[in-house]
Amino acid sequence: MSIPADLKYTKDHEWLKLLDGDEAIIGITDFAQNSLGDITFVEVPEVGDSFDAGESFGVVESVKAASDLYMPVDAEVLEVNEALEDSPESVNSSPYEDGWIMKIKVKDAASLEALLDAAAYEEIAKD
Amino acid sequence: MSDAKRTPLYDFNVAHGGRMVDFAGWEMPVQYTSIVDEHKATRAAAGLFDVSHMGEATVEGAGAEAFLNYVLTNDVSGMDDGKALYSLMCRPDGGVVDDLLVYRKAAGSYLLCLNASNVDKDLAWLAKEAAAFDVNLEDVSDSFGLIALQGPKAFEILAELSAADLSGLGYYRFVEGEVAGVPCLVSRTGYTGEVGVELFVPADRTAELAEALLAVGTPKGLMLAGLGARDSLRLEAGYSLYGHEIDDAVGPVEANLMWTVSLKKEGDFIGKAAILAKKAAGPDRKVIFFKTGGRRIARPGTDIVAGGEKVGTVVSGTFSPILNEAIGSALVKAAVAKSDELAVDLRGKAYPIERTRPPFLPLNPQA
Numbered sequence: 284m285s286i287p288a289d290l291k292y293t294k295d296h297e298w299l300k301l302l303d304g305d306e307a308i309i310g311i312t313d314f315a316q317n318s319l320g321d322i323t324f325v326e327v328p329e330v331g332d333s334f335d336a337g338e339s340f341g342v343v344e345s346v347k348a349a350s351d352l353y354m355p356v357d358a359e360v361l362e363v364n365e366a367l368e369d370s371p372e373s374v375n376s377s378p379y380e381d382g383w384i385m386k387i388k389v390k391d392a393a394s395l396e397a398l399l400d401a402a403a404y405e406e407i408a409k410d
Numbered sequence: 411m412s413d414a415k416r417t418p419l420y421d422f423n424v425a426h427g428g429r430m431v432d433f434a435g436w437e438m439p440v441q442y443t444s445i446v447d448e449h450k451a452t453r454a455a456a457g458l459f460d461v462s463h464m465g466e467a468t469v470e471g472a473g474a475e476a477f478l479n480y481v482l483t484n485d486v487s488g489m490d491d492g493k494a495l496y497s498l499m500c501r502p503d504g505g506v507v508d509d510l511l512v513y514r515k516a517a518g519s520y521l522l523c524l525n526a527s528n529v530d531k532d533l534a535w536l537a538k539e540a541a542a543f544d545v546n547l548e549d550v551s552d553s554f555g556l557i558a559l560q561g562p563k564a565f566e567i568l569a570e571l572s573a574a575d576l577s578g579l580g581y582y583r584f585v586e587g588e589v590a591g592v593p594c595l596v597s598r599t600g601y602t603g604e605v606g607v608e609l610f611v612p613a614d615r616t617a618e619l620a621e622a623l624l625a626v627g628t629p630k631g632l633m634l635a636g637l638g639a640r641d642s643l644r645l646e647a648g649y650s651l652y653g654h655e656i657d658d659a660v661g662p663v664e665a666n667l668m669w670t671v672s673l674k675k676e677g678d679f680i681g682k683a684a685i686l687a688k689k690a691a692g693p694d695r696k697v698i699f700f701k702t703g704g705r706r707i708a709r710p711g712t713d714i715v716a717g718g719e720k721v722g723t724v725v726s727g728t729f730s731p732i733l734n735e736a737i738g739s740a741l742v743k744a745a746v747a748k749s750d751e752l753a754v755d756l757r758g759k760a761y762p763i764e765r766t767r768p769p770f771l772p773l774n775p776q777a
Contacts (some may be wrong), residue, residue, distance in 0.1 A: 321446040324705040
């Protein structure tokens with residue numbers, strides 16, 4: 284199971300990658316995609332929508348189950364990965380690269396402090 | 411999961427990466443790799459399924475035929491040796507106790523294959539009714555492993571492991587023989603809509619046979635397939651699953667299964683009067699199959715709506731890896747069963763559905 288060291292994580296099995304400035308990319312972890320199995324659908328919000336940390340912003344569905352997605356930090360949606368509409372299976376095959384879900388603007392840098400580092404997340408994601 | 415039962419293939423399943431879940435009191439593999447990949451492999455080449463959780467019972471004696479014709483809706487009197495038959499076992503009110511396969515081994519000697527979730531209920535039901543007949547009923551579930559080998563390459567794989575030519579075996583017929591040196595009952599039946607067989611194997615030799623089939627099949631594209639693919643394959647084929655399209659309150663009139671009910675056979679059978687009355691009056695509800703046109707699965711329990719009103723409930727829902735869209739079945743008010751204005755309510759939003767006559771794909775398991 285892959286848990287890249289340069290990413291931040293949540294207990295809800297999402298990852299966040301800080302970009303320059305106040306922008307970040309988010310997605311679900313390798314552990315999450317593996318638990319869900321074949322992903323068939325990802326529902327994402329509209330660009331420009333805002334969410335509080337911990338708020339549900341979308342759904343990822345697999346053949347087996349539907350699972351809510353929770354915003355890791357207070358954020359505004361800057362861009363969504365439109366390729367997932369036709370190829371949601373990218374979340375399975377490439378959860379940290381092609382299977383990214385959204386680009387966000389982090390509204391409050393302090394909220395990043397609550398995120399987990401790779402070592403802390405690994406403790407949660409143990410089978 | 412500690413109390414769950416294990417099939418003779420439990421170690422085989424774990425060794426081959428099966429993701430084990432509790433199903434009907436059994437530890438079963440929901441998938442080995444990917445439900446979608448296992449589904450596609452079964453349609454394109456072959457899938458190998460552990461279905462040893464299914465129950466088996468023997469019915470023997472001079473009264474066996476009369477007994478089965480009384481407890482089952484279909485007519486066993488026309489069966490010859492080596493014939494398999496699908497039937498419902500109904501309640502007096504026309505609801506379903508279980509759906510099952512009957513195998514006629516010889517006159518007065520039958521094998522039943524029962525749903526895992528219903529084995530105890532079925533045997534109690536059968537035992538109660540058997541008292542009035544000259545018949546011996548025995549639960550032989552623990553004696554058998556059951557392997558399903560399904561897909562267009564199934565007979566090519568079998569041919570490499572069997573001295574006898576099984577390719578001529580007719581649909582819904584079976585023979586007792588040997589595959590990979592393991593004695594088994596080879597039944598030309600299945601639950602995927604594909605060509606294939608189900609193999610009833612002595613429990614202690616089931617793993618040996620599974621390994622042999624896997625070794626020969628893998629280079630031909632065979633994959634181990636779990637309960638996840640089994641469900642998506644059967645739904646694409648439009649086959650009913652007990653607890654979904656049929657149950658103790660939803661019978662053959664509602665579920666379009668009147669072809670399994672012989673109204674012409676001699677004598678009475680349990681449920682006959684109720685089924686006839688319901689057929690004459692028309693059922694309150696009907697089972698329909700549908701496509702959503704989208705990727706979002708309408709899962710069991712989802713409301714079916716028409717004109718803002720709830721008119722039914724989804725009973726099965728999955729993603730069709732072949733059609734690349736969500737498919738399902740629902741129990742709806744009979745008055746709207748032919749409506750083209752139905753929708754599923756997913757998270758408060760109505761998505762139109764397209765009624766579909768199953769199977770969802772052109773399938774020919776008899777080919």
